[in-house]
Amino acid sequence: MNAPAPPPQTLDWRIRADLEGRIRSGEWRPGHRIPTEHELMVRYDCSRMTVSKAITALVRAGLVERRKKAGSFVARPRAQTAVVEIPDIPALIRARGESYRFQLLTRRLRMLDPNEPGESQLESDQKVLEVSGVHFAANAAFALERRVLNLAAVPEAQTLQFDVTPPGTWLLQHIPWTEARHRIVAINANAHAARSLGITRGTACLLVERHTSQMGDWITFARLVFPGDRYDLTASFGPESDGGQ
Amino acid sequence: MNAPAPPPQTLDWRIRADLEGRIRSGEWRPGHRIPTEHELMVRYDCSRMTVSKAITALVRAGLVERRKKAGSFVARPRAQTAVVEIPDIPALIRARGESYRFQLLTRRLRMLDPNEPGESQLESDQKVLEVSGVHFAANAAFALERRVLNLAAVPEAQTLQFDVTPPGTWLLQHIPWTEARHRIVAINANAHAARSLGITRGTACLLVERHTSQMGDWITFARLVFPGDRYDLTASFGPESDGGQ
DNA sequence: CAGTGGTCTAGACCACCAG
DNA sequence: TGGTGGTCTAGACCACTGA
Numbered sequence: 001m002n003a004p005a006p007p008p009q010t011l012d013w014r015i016r017a018d019l020e021g022r023i024r025s026g027e028w029r030p031g032h033r034i035p036t037e038h039e040l041m042v043r044y045d046c047s048r049m050t051v052s053k054a055i056t057a058l059v060r061a062g063l064v065e066r067r068k069k070a071g072s073f074v075a076r077p078r079a080q081t082a083v084v085e086i087p088d089i090p091a092l093i094r095a096r097g098e099s100y101r102f103q104l105l106t107r108r109l110r111m112l113d114p115n116e117p118g119e120s121q122l123e124s125d126q127k128v129l130e131v132s133g134v135h136f137a138a139n140a141a142f143a144l145e146r147r148v149l150n151l152a153a154v155p156e157a158q159t160l161q162f163d164v165t166p167p168g169t170w171l172l173q174h175i176p177w178t179e180a181r182h183r184i185v186a187i188n189a190n191a192h193a194a195r196s197l198g199i200t201r202g203t204a205c206l207l208v209e210r211h212t213s214q215m216g217d218w219i220t221f222a223r224l225v226f227p228g229d230r231y232d233l234t235a236s237f238g239p240e241s242d243g244g245q
Numbered sequence: 246m247n248a249p250a251p252p253p254q255t256l257d258w259r260i261r262a263d264l265e266g267r268i269r270s271g272e273w274r275p276g277h278r279i280p281t282e283h284e285l286m287v288r289y290d291c292s293r294m295t296v297s298k299a300i301t302a303l304v305r306a307g308l309v310e311r312r313k314k315a316g317s318f319v320a321r322p323r324a325q326t327a328v329v330e331i332p333d334i335p336a337l338i339r340a341r342g343e344s345y346r347f348q349l350l351t352r353r354l355r356m357l358d359p360n361e362p363g364e365s366q367l368e369s370d371q372k373v374l375e376v377s378g379v380h381f382a383a384n385a386a387f388a389l390e391r392r393v394l395n396l397a398a399v400p401e402a403q404t405l406q407f408d409v410t411p412p413g414t415w416l417l418q419h420i421p422w423t424e425a426r427h428r429i430v431a432i433n434a435n436a437h438a439a440r441s442l443g444i445t446r447g448t449a450c451l452l453v454e455r456h457t458s459q460m461g462d463w464i465t466f467a468r469l470v471f472p473g474d475r476y477d478l479t480a481s482f483g484p485e486s487d488g489g490q
Numbered sequence: 491c492a493g494t495g496g497t498c499t500a501g502a503c504c505a506c507c508a509g
Numbered sequence: 510t511g512g513t514g515g516t517c518t519a520g521a522c523c524a525c526t527g528a
Contacts, residue, residue, distance in 0.1 A: 026421075068507060088324060180325060182478075188447070202447055231430075
């Protein structure tokens with residue numbers, strides 16, 4: 001999953017790796033004051049900017065805290081932050097080498113309903129498109145999706161059927177840079193989910209709720225139900241934690 | 246959750262924010278070539294390093310790709326990567342303002358057993374300490390934990406009882422900087438989990454598996470079972486995605 | 491082969507704050 | 510108040526690669 005990250009043999013990278021090794025090995029415990037930027041500049045015979053770049057990377061990785069006047073210190077470890085990838089489902093399935101198919105179940109235009117789950121905190125009197133369907137992997141149901149799109153934000157969606165391309169894929173290509181909040185919780189499949197997914201009622205499932213917005217406007221939210229035995233989220237954290245997405 | 250992130254009114258931050266706004270607003274679509282560093286340097290009347298710093302931040306955030314000779318381009322959005330925090334459980338519960346208690350269920354020294362779940366890929370003939378217990382929040386069971394510690398890596402653990410402080414908390418303080426892999430999956434509570442957690446057998450639960458290592462040596466792995474209705478993982482991604490842990 | 495990004499230098503001025 | 514980190518400058522040389 002993580003790219004091999006070819007170690008760029010740049011000077012700032014070597015300084016960072018050296019300092020990081022001392023921290024991770026325990027030679028420098030949390031709270032330890034690391035040498036000043038001036039001292040490191042002399043030790044590695046380089047300019048202060050290069051030293052600063054290395055330390056900045058460690059700060060971003062959460063290993064070091066800088067305090068003005070006092071110096072830079074090995075940080076106290078925080079919660080174990082993991083990175084979870086929640087990819088576009090068709091891409092995920094095709095990456096596994098399985099065939100993908102989306103089956104539209106329902107599609108209707110309506111007004112926002114404060115009584116519907118997930119819609120209570122939004123202004124009412126907004127026109128939305130509600131779509132539900134099932135994602136199939138190799139002819140086995142993989143996930144059940146119920147999605148609501150804000151037609152004020154994406155009016156073009158009104159003209160689309162979403163009977164082949166699921167709305168999530170279309171949105172990813174159409175509204176590229178969005179922000180989202182996720183909630184992951186375990187539920188027992190209700191009758192509808194069980195029927196749609198071809199599983200026994202009560203089977204443990206992962207429910208992923210996603211609220212997507214852009215520049216402050218809500219775009220869409222989705223409820224995705226994955227049978228517990230067919231999907232799992234994986235996550236990792238550690239030295240590569242700085243690599244961005 | 247996210248700190249308000251006081252917008253530091255530094256020049257590189259303003260450049261970054263300006264470029265990011267053009268990307269997120271859709272003014273610059275994926276594939277669009279952004280101005281060269283020289284052009285930006287003239288436009289913002291600053292040095293090339295400052296421009297480069299701003300662009301580097303966008304690269305880290307996944308919004309921009311640099312190609313030598315060709316220039317810098319708005320990236321194609323990847324999977325929606327979310328960040329999940331899986332904190333130390335006592336800290337999590339106390340942060341909610343509830344009282345915390347750990348109840349030790351079993352504790353035994355044994356050799357690694359390739360037949361046990363999670364232990365198959367490790368060398369056998371290693372002495373381990375296996376601990377299981379329940380985390381209580383306000384006298385309600387919050388999570389069931391089963392943990393195996395590698396005594397070759399943490400021999401001190403052999404002398405500890407873990408009847409008050411759970412092993413995870415001790416490890417976090419004692420072996421500060423570790424790497425981990427997580428797997429999150431939904432399961433139906435089996436009889437043992439149901440009894441330990443005071444829930445009905447079959448209730449959907451989140452199972453979090455965590456394998457922890459340091460500098461290549463495995464330290465511990467843990468299986469944590471959370472009742473689906475008492476715990477949820479939350480995640481977010483978006484403009485703050487660069488903020489480190 | 492010319493222009494791009496990748497990296498680095500040797501300074502500079504500033505705000506901040508612990509001693 | 511002196512030393513720390515925070516930021517920025519005006520250059521420089523290099524590797525790479527697309528036109």
